Amino acid sequence: MSQDLTKRWWPEQWNGYELLDAGDGARLERWGDYVLDRPDPAVIWPAATGVEEWNAADARFEATAKTKGFWHTNRGRMPESWDLAYNSDRLHLRFKLELTSFKHVGLFPEQAVNWEYIAEHLRPGDTFLNLFAYTGGASLAARAVGADVTHVDSIRQVVDWTRENMERSGLDGIRWVVEDALKFAEREVRRGNRYTGIILDPPTWGLGTKGSKWRLEDQIRPLCETVAQLVQPGGFIIMNTYSGISPTALEQLWRATMPEATLESGELCLRTRHGDWVPTGSLVRINP
Numbered sequence: 245m246s247q248d249l250t251k252r253w254w255p256e257q258w259n260g261y262e263l264l265d266a267g268d269g270a271r272l273e274r275w276g277d278y279v280l281d282r283p284d285p286a287v288i289w290p291a292a293t294g295v296e297e298w299n300a301a302d303a304r305f306e307a308t309a310k311t312k313g314f315w316h317t318n319r320g321r322m323p324e325s326w327d328l329a330y331n332s333d334r335l336h337l338r339f340k341l342e343l344t345s346f347k348h349v350g351l352f353p354e355q356a357v358n359w360e361y362i363a364e365h366l367r368p369g370d371t372f373l374n375l376f377a378y379t380g381g382a383s384l385a386a387r388a389v390g391a392d393v394t395h396v397d398s399i400r401q402v403v404d405w406t407r408e409n410m411e412r413s414g415l416d417g418i419r420w421v422v423e424d425a426l427k428f429a430e431r432e433v434r435r436g437n438r439y440t441g442i443i444l445d446p447p448t449w450g451l452g453t454k455g456s457k458w459r460l461e462d463q464i465r466p467l468c469e470t471v472a473q474l475v476q477p478g479g480f481i482i483m484n485t486y487s488g489i490s491p492t493a494l495e496q497l498w499r500a501t502m503p504e505a506t507l508e509s510g511e512l513c514l515r516t517r518h519g520d521w522v523p524t525g526s527l528v529r530i531n532p
């Protein structure tokens with residue numbers, strides 16, 4: 245019998261963010277000066293910390309629908325927005341955070357794993373493409389090490405948010421594209437543009453600029469086939485998904501798309517103060 249252990253990646257250099265505890269369907273997280281309690285359906289085991297610490301959170305998210313809800317804020321202490329710094333050996337980034345009605349605050353802290361990989365593997369003048377880029381952590385990491393960065397997201401407000409993060413991080417010169425990621429990638433193939441590094445983190449439901457919706461399961465193969473044509477030899481692709489596709493399935497898809505490439509896949513995780521792992525998504529790294 246052979247056995248291949250699933251790899252786990254988790255960020256190790258956060259000071260501003262801390263996963264204090266995870267249990268009973270929720271996470272207790274410190275984001276700078278504020279502690280938030282928000283649902284996480286992946287957390288099916290009991291909490292390690294007593295209820296007093298959970299009750300002392302500055303804000304707690306109550307879900308009213310699958311992806312919507314509202315925040316109860318404690319003691320009127322929560323500002324409308326605040327800053328969070330990420331300082332590691334390689335990177336000094338700064339993000340604006342906000343309590344959104346989708347339970348998010350504008351950052352996926354586990355993505356710091358990808359920021360470090362990007363910063364380690366890019367050199368000044370390399371080209372980097374961030375598809376489904378959200379508030380741009382990966383774009384900032386690539387720009388911070390001197391790469392030419394193209395940041396693509398179909399929602400203009402999200403791109404504006406990233407521009408603020410770029411300025412707060414003391415960076416400039418990112419190329420902004422508000423467009424459907426697949427359409428942009430297809431056009432780049434036709435134009436003959438190629439990139440040293442590419443990251444893509446497609447959501448379960450994609451939203452085009454004109455409000456057109458697509459399901460990831462219908463788009464994932466054309467998406468991967470197109471992105472495969474955009475990477476330079478010796479470069480890298482990182483694909484990440486929070487859509488419930490297993491790391492093995494993601495790896496298989498890339499194995500079929502780029503049979504010659506070297507692949508590694510696993511789960512992107514966070515780790516609590518108590519040493520518990522919280523799975524957040526699937527990750528595959530492709531080196532053609």
Ligand SMILES: C[S@@+](CC[C@H](N)C(=O)[O-])C[C@H]1O[C@@H](n2cnc3c(N)ncnc32)[C@H](O)[C@@H]1O
Nearest residue numbers: 355376378379397398399424425445450451452
């Ligand atoms: C899961 S988030 C990505 C999180 C990101 N990896 C990070 O680290 O912050 C998905 C993003 O894709 C964007 N998006 C949704 N549909 C899109 C489409 N068709 N083309 C481009 N971006 C899209 C959303 O606006 C959102 O910002």
